[in-house]
Amino acid sequence: MKFVDEAEITVHAGNGGHGALSFRREKYIPKGGPDGGDGGRGGSVFLIATHGLNTLADFRFVRHYQAKGGQTGGGKLKSGQSGEDLIVKVPVGTIVFDAHTEELIADLTEPDQKVLVAQGGEGGLGNTTFKSSTNQAPRKITKGKPGDARTLRLELKVLADVGLLGLPNAGKSTFLRSVSQATPKVANYPFTTLYPELGVVSLGVGSSFVIADIPGLIEGASEGAGLGIQFLRHLSRTKLLLHIVDIAPYGDEKADLADAVRTIVSELDQYSQASGAELDKLDRWLVVNKIDAVLDQDREEIMSSLLDELDWQGPVFEISAISRQGTQELCNAIMLHLNEMNKADEKEVFVSIPNDSIDTSDEWYPE
Numbered sequence: 629m630k631f632v633d634e635a636e637i638t639v640h641a642g643n644g645g646h647g648a649l650s651f652r653r654e655k656y657i658p659k660g661g662p663d664g665g666d667g668g669r670g671g672s673v674f675l676i677a678t679h680g681l682n683t684l685a686d687f688r689f690v691r692h693y694q695a696k697g698g699q700t701g702g703g704k705l706k707s708g709q710s711g712e713d714l715i716v717k718v719p720v721g722t723i724v725f726d727a728h729t730e731e732l733i734a735d736l737t738e739p740d741q742k743v744l745v746a747q748g749g750e751g752g753l754g755n756t757t758f759k760s761s762t763n764q765a766p767r768k769i770t771k772g773k774p775g776d777a778r779t780l781r782l783e784l785k786v787l788a789d790v791g792l793l794g795l796p797n798a799g800k801s802t803f804l805r806s807v808s809q810a811t812p813k814v815a816n817y818p819f820t821t822l823y824p825e826l827g828v829v830s831l832g833v834g835s836s837f838v839i840a841d842i843p844g845l846i847e848g849a850s851e852g853a854g855l856g857i858q859f860l861r862h863l864s865r866t867k868l869l870l871h872i873v874d875i876a877p878y879g880d881e882k883a884d885l886a887d888a889v890r891t892i893v894s895e896l897d898q899y900s901q902a903s904g905a906e907l908d909k910l911d912r913w914l915v916v917n918k919i920d921a922v923l924d925q926d927r928e929e930i931m932s933s934l935l936d937e938l939d940w941q942g943p944v945f946e947i948s949a950i951s952r953q954g955t956q957e958l959c960n961a962i963m964l965h966l967n968e969m970n971k972a973d974e975k976e977v978f979v980s981i982p983n984d985s986i987d988t989s990d991e992w993y994p995e
Contacts, residue, residue: 633784633824633859635687636727642670642697642711644749644772647757650703651765662766663705664754668698670775671711673746677736681719682826684784695746698772701754708751715742721787721865727779737787745780749773783861786824788840789966791863791910793892794872796843799917801825803872803949804841807959824862831963840866860896864905867969868962869912875930875946876921885930886937889914911965913943915958920948 645667652660673695693716699708718724724733724743734743750773758766792800804810808827824843830836842859863869871892873885893908900908916934919927927946935944943961947954 633684633862635684635782636691636779637687637716637782638692638777638779639673639714639716639746640692640694640777641672641746641748641775642695643774644668644670644751645698645700645708646771647752647754647769648701648703648706648708649755649767649769652704661764662755662759663703664756664769665701665703665706665708666754666757667701667751667772668708668710669751670698670748670772671695671713672744672748672775673714673716674742675716675718675722675724675734675736675745676742677720677722677739678717679720679739681717682786683719684722684782687782695748695775697775698749698751700772701751705754705756707754710751711748713748718782719784721785723783723785725781725783727781730781733780746776746778749775785865786826786840786862787838788826788862788866789837790839790868790870790962791866792839792841792870792872793863793896793912795874795888795892797877798872798874799949800841800872803870803915803917803947803955804839806949806952807955808839810839810841824859829959829962831959835963837963837966839870860899860907861903861905863907863910866910867966869907869910870915870958870962871912872915872917873934875916875918875927885934889934889938911942913945914938914940915945915947917947917949919946920951920953 647667648664650662650664652663654660673693693714695714696711698711701708718736720736720739720741722736724736724745725731726733733745734741736743752770752772755766755769758768760766792803794800804825804827807829810825810827825841827839827841828836829839840862842862871889873888875885877888896908900906916931922930931944931946934940945954945958945961947958949955
């Protein structure tokens with residue numbers, strides 16, 4: 629199924645049912661009085677985040693969602709049946725906007741998180757409601773109110789802990805295959821990856837993280853060139869970026885690796901400035917791939933030259949994704965880094981205590 633990360637749909641809640649105009653008519657009861665019931669409430673439309681969905685592709689085929697309306701009230705004080713609510717399933721990570729005002733309605737980041745997007749109309753009042761001591765035979769009713777109708781823009785940002793960056797054919801998909809159960813397409817031509825792929829890396833019980841692979845970037849991506857720019861938004865929720873560089877690009881013996889790194893950095897900076905995503909501020913590690921394609925002596929010389937030219941101060945890893953050389957050490961380091969970040973994000977809980985409840989007779993005060 630083709631990956632779709634944006635969709636526009638129309639939701640229409642059900643209309644409320646009208647109130648009933650009715651009078652009691654029974655034998656031997658000549659003055660039965662009004663007995664018209666109220667109309668039923670219209671069904672509302674909800675969006676719910678659901679595991680197992682990873683694309684908005686279904687919304688390419690069904691773009692209009694209509695909840696059921698409430699039924700009209702009846703005689704003998706019968707209220708109309710309320711319309712059934714409509715539940716629309718969306719992937720976890722879906723952001724919901726009003727298509728006309730661009731108002732943010734919800735950010736569905738947790739499974740089973742539900743949001744009301746269209747309120748059903750209230751049911752009308754039957755003539756029984758208007759009965760009084762001065763008006764014992766009212767002929768007044770109210771109509772049901774219409775349900776909300778709005779156009780929504782859905783935007784999907786995949787939820788991953790680690791994002792992969794790199795030029796086309798840097799080996800990102802091969803790396804994802806080697807460390808997870810994901811099976812992205814791998815081939816020896818650029819832009820093999822056409823849409824984001826997710827893989828879960830498991831290092832034991834309670835130790836796992838999610839990696840997102842996006843299409844490769846090229847120079848000018850922030851201006852629309854290539855494929856990866858339209859998927860860069862998926863990296864905004866990651867905690868760590870792995871910048872994968874091919875140490876021996878196929879058919880290019882004189883490739884400038886430092887320039888390849890700068891190309892990606894430049895596109896990140898430009899995208900961050902244009903979108904406000906701040907991808908340039910995320911932790912980024914340099915991962916040099918395909919080290920088995922060069923001799924050890926040449927590799928040391930290439931690595932030394934690359935790091936000196938970049939003046940790289942962050943972590944550096946040398947791996948071969950296809951032979952899995954160095955991948956276990958890299959995954960262990962990622963898990964350790966993520967655990968440290970999670971601990972740093974934990975906040976202390978303070979309990980507010982009224983001043984008059986504190987015994988200060990011994991002149992002790994908390995620091």
